[in-house]
Amino acid sequence: MRTLNFDNRFYRELPGDAITDNYTRQVKDALWSSVMPTPVKAPSLMAYSSDVAEMLGLSDADMHDPDMVNALGGNQLLPGMQPYATCYGGHQFGNWAGQLGDGRAIYLGELVHNNQRFELQLKGAGETPYSRRADGRAVLRSSLREFLCSEAMYYLGVPTTRALSLVCTGDQVVRDMFYDGNPQMEQGAIVCRVAPSFTRFGHFELLASRGNLALLKQMIGFTIDRDFSDWLQQQNHTLSKDEPSTALIEAWFTEICERTARMIAHWMRVGFVHGVMNTDNMSIIGLTIDYGPYGWVDNFDPGWTPNTTDAQGRRYCFGRQHDIGRWNLERLADALSTILPDAVGLNHALDQYETVYTQSLIDALVGKFGLDTWQDDDGELINRCFELMTRAEVDMTLFFTHLSHINLASPNIADLKIAFYTEQGYTNFESDFNAWLAQYAKRILQSTESIAARQARMASHNPRYVLRNYLAQEAIDLAEQGDSSMIETLLKLLKNPYTQQAGMEKFEDKRPDWARHKAGCSMLSCSS
Structure with a gap:
């Protein structure tokens, strides 16, 4: 097993929780808590993304090394890893929920490879101080869906977090899938998520709500310096990490608005519905994050939501994602306004969100419909x-x-x-x-454009293959029997979603009738 280079700036440079015992609590004046993953019975590697492994400097042999499998299952640490969970809040379904935090996601640290920084995070690795009443675990069905969707979205060209691995734990987890009082035992699993940053709108919201303005400024300065370094080099502003200027914060918020707008326009282009756009599920760097009850639109319906919890209000339905993106940005603006003299610059940034979204959507529609x-x-x-x-x-x-x-x-x-x-x-x-x-x-x-040119442009905007819910469910059904063949097939298929692939005709089919109302194939709960 080769030596990996971990830097762990979040842990080193931002204040942490003084309490080291792992029990549920309100964590004040800190952005992270030290916590070890809870060991599992028998970690086994069910699937991994060879592309993500290569991106991190890992070979196929590395991925199968027992030390790596144990690390990805939460049973040991590799040299340089520093596990912790972060503290954030958020608005859930439009209501302020207070402290939330990484309730079952545990960071392994920040890996640096080829001058790029990647946070590695185990989802389902056990309890943290932010687990509230939950067990910190995840089940195979939800972990498999997140693993596949992360990679599918990347190859569709949608800004997204990535997934390195899917590890079965050998443990059973109790879940009430439909919240109907009938919990069942399910297979446990852990997915290793990868991104330059998993920082969310909620990290800033919680600090502002608590009036911890000095720490809010520090968090903003750190985030700009670490996660927006390329952007910062193009600005005419200098960064004071503990006291970022008003002009810089306003310019930074504008960049966040623009990235969020482009991301959601991509969702609309490919027919993706996130399903639970709470502010704690919004990435500060404009990535699609937290794949829970997501889905792709089968029959076109702006009012469709994949989330059973959202079935009545349809707050997060397909056609409202742009509006909710704006609402969430307004909540982030509320947090930032606590350290600014006025909201004028923030309001201009929100206007820019509308401008960029409109242009991005127009560009997508021009491509989808083959207009010149x-x-x-x-x-x-x-x-x-x-x-x-x-x-x-x-x-x-x-x-x-x-x-x-x-x-x-x-x-x-x-x-x-x-x-x-x-x-x-x-x-x-x-x-x-x-x-x-x-x-x-x-x-x-x-138009004077040739037929071939128009068809090529339409093909580049309209995927032939998407991760329809029924396909993911078929992979889950096989995986629960220990068969990962469907996972491997889908990984291969979805790496080239815009190109027709020989022998893959069945994956172009529309949703079959049997999947119209089947659990996991039409709508899903947040239970995972």
Whole structure:
């Protein structure tokens, strides 16, 4: 096992919890607590991402080394690792929840390789001072979903955290999957998550809510210096770590708004729904973070949410993600305003969020629909399409995969019938879609762009393969029997989501009828 270079700046440079005993408590005047992962019965490596391993300087042999497997299962530390959990708060479903923190995520430290910094974090590695009433563990089904989704999103081109490994623990975990009073024993697992930073909006919110303004300034200065160093070099501001200037904080918040806007526009482009956009699940560096009850839109529906907890209010449904992104940024602005003379600069940053999101979404739609440029009346054309797709129950991924191949001289919805979920939907809206296709074809034919160029651009914006919930559930069902073959197949498939792959035709299929209401295939709970 080769020697790895751990730096651990968060642990070294920011104040930690003076109490070292591991019990649930309110942690004051500190940003982290020392905590060791709780050993498991029999850690075994079920799957790993060879690309992430290579990114970290790890070989295939390293990943199978018993010391590495034990470290990824929480049973030992490698030289240089420094385990801790961080302290943060957050708004959950619109309500301030106070202190939350890493209740089952334990950092192994910050690994530095090829001048890049990566935080390694074990999710499901045991209790921490922030576990509240939970056991700090995670089950195989949720860990597998996070492992696969992290990598799937990366190859879709969506800003995201990554996943190194999926380790089965050999332990059983009790979970009430549907919160209906019927808990079951499930297999335990741990996923190793990787990102330049796992810092969340909630880290800053909690400090502001407690009036700990000196520590808030210190946390801002540290974050800019460590996590925004490339951005900082391009600014006309100097950084005082303990007293960052108003102008720098405003510019930094603007950058956060812009990154968040671009991330959510990507979600909308590929049909991804996060499912639980609480402020403690929002990355300060603009990555998709915390894959819980996520899902991809099957039949296009702006009101769809994958989260059973959100089934009534639909706060975090597909069509509201932009609005919730803004709301969450406003809560971060509230925290930052506690150390600023006024909110003028923060409000300008929020305006920039809208500007960047709008332009990013337009760019995505131009690519998805194969338009040459954006014209004023394109919005009406596109909204009509989405309206028909919603009413007729049309699969989002399949529709756009096949839209690029219609006969523009004689467009007919029959060429897109594969995307309809019901015969009734196709029959009832056949004439409406044909009228739309005629208008669409006329718009496309205004361009001098070649058919091949348009199709190539559409193919680069519209994935053929996404991690549909039913596919993830099939992988889970096999994995629970000790069979990781579906995980490996999906990892290989989703590394090239925009390219048609021979022998993989079944993975292009729309959601089967049996999965429409099946647990894990339509909606999911936060239970993991």
